[in-house]
Amino acid sequence: MNERVGAALRGLSGREGVADVDEMAERALAAGDARFLGDLGVALAGSGLGAGRHRHVFRYLLRLLCLTPGREYVEEAVRLVAATNATANGATTTATAPPPRARYSRLAAALLAEGQSAAELAAIFAGGSRAHTPEELRACLVHELVLRGTPPDEVPALARWAHSPHWSHHPLHQLPLVLLLVEKHPVLASNSPRGGSRSLPDPRPGDPVDPGRPGSRRPLATDLTTDAFRAAAGAAVLNWCAESNGEYETGCWELSAPATEDTLPELLRGLGLSSLGTTNSRRRLALTRCAPEQVWGALFAAAAHGGAYNSGEHGAYGRLAAWRSLAALVGAPSDADPARVEEVTRGCAWYGFAGSTKWFHEVAWDIGFAAVRPGGRGLAVLAATDTD
Numbered sequence: 001m002n003e004r005v006g007a008a009l010r011g012l013s014g015r016e017g018v019a020d021v022d023e024m025a026e027r028a029l030a031a032g033d034a035r036f037l038g039d040l041g042v043a044l045a046g047s048g049l050g051a052g053r054h055r056h057v058f059r060y061l062l063r064l065l066c067l068t069p070g071r072e073y074v075e076e077a078v079r080l081v082a083a084t085n086a087t088a089n090g091a092t093t094t095a096t097a098p099p100p101r102a103r104y105s106r107l108a109a110a111l112l113a114e115g116q117s118a119a120e121l122a123a124i125f126a127g128g129s130r131a132h133t134p135e136e137l138r139a140c141l142v143h144e145l146v147l148r149g150t151p152p153d154e155v156p157a158l159a160r161w162a163h164s165p166h167w168s169h170h171p172l173h174q175l176p177l178v179l180l181l182v183e184k185h186p187v188l189a190s191n192s193p194r195g196g197s198r199s200l201p202d203p204r205p206g207d208p209v210d211p212g213r214p215g216s217r218r219p220l221a222t223d224l225t226t227d228a229f230r231a232a233a234g235a236a237v238l239n240w241c242a243e244s245n246g247e248y249e250t251g252c253w254e255l256s257a258p259a260t261e262d263t264l265p266e267l268l269r270g271l272g273l274s275s276l277g278t279t280n281s282r283r284r285l286a287l288t289r290c291a292p293e294q295v296w297g298a299l300f301a302a303a304a305h306g307g308a309y310n311s312g313e314h315g316a317y318g319r320l321a322a323w324r325s326l327a328a329l330v331g332a333p334s335d336a337d338p339a340r341v342e343e344v345t346r347g348c349a350w351y352g353f354a355g356s357t358k359w360f361h362e363v364a365w366d367i368g369f370a371a372v373r374p375g376g377r378g379l380a381v382l383a384a385t386d387t388d
Helices: 003-011 017-030 034-046 052-067 071-089 101-115 118-126 135-147 156-162 227-233 238-243 264-269 292-305 314-330 338-346
Strands: 190-192 195-197 221-223 247-255 288-290 349-352 365-372 378-386
Touching: 003 017, 003 034, 017 034, 017 052, 034 052, 034 071, 052 071, 052 101, 052 190, 071 101, 071 118, 101 118, 101 135, 101 190, 101 314, 118 135, 118 156, 135 156, 135 314, 227 247, 227 314, 238 247, 238 292, 247 314, 264 365, 288 292, 292 314, 292 338, 292 349, 292 365, 314 338, 314 365, 314 378
Parallel strands: none
Antiparallel strands: 190 195, 221 247, 247 378, 288 349, 349 365, 365 378
16 A cells, blocks of 8 residues: 555544545546546455445545546546455445445446446456456446447447346346337436436326216226235335335236226225325326336436435446336336337326325425226336435
């Protein structure tokens, strides 16, 4: 460990240590000294990142390196991610342990895809990086680039890796290497070294559904919900519950007759879900008619960007979670080909109801969708809410 790195680590023990070390890193960046940033980050990773100050500075260094264009910054960013892998492989999980090492791969992939050109990132896939690039970083980076409009076939080194069989068992491998029509306009985070901003889609997109005829006879609903369905349908919002203040509910039903827009509001009220109210509610349930693109976009944003107190799964795993939720809602297996899921999705009638009842917090993080499956006799619902 060189003296500058040692001095920085010692400085973190003081009250103003974090600010001083951040300034030291900024001066090194201004001088083009990527190696110092990498050395300091590797040393912090070697400390186990158990202290909050160490984690803060490590994440700041990672952001600086990923978002500063240039091959040397890419190299050092990869070193940092590889160092968290090496440290975690021999670490014992404790209450003060850092986030799972995969988190750093996911974050770094999102930052690199935003801050670097595809040409600068090619070395990560060609074996030209001095550090041993974690396969998880590569897998995430493939789909972070796809989300930003760079399919693998545009970069030879990336294409060779993405089409190779050795990652065929990776969960991200099931995702297409180009954006499908339903996901053409993903809402992506905007990042800086100090943090990022996230845009949230309209919680209840689309045009209002006409209230229809009162007293319409609703079909009978047979509950088919299983634990497996709940987990799959809730994939996009599980992070709200696990890492923030969120809650969600979901279910699927077989109907005795096809659902219509006249019968749907009262049908939904009678399903027994808190998010939908009850048949005794005085107000008719307000619904909007949604496009599949709007549904996928809301699911992706929930998964990728997280809720009130977390940062989500980032782009690659956010994309995977959105497809898993969508597949469950339309009645497809969780590992179904997304192209097939998209086809079935377009045969469904989609309705939004976020914010229609007091169950929703209506702060910023609300989701409420009902899918009437092809033929009208299958119904699935997902509702989620979070608050700060």
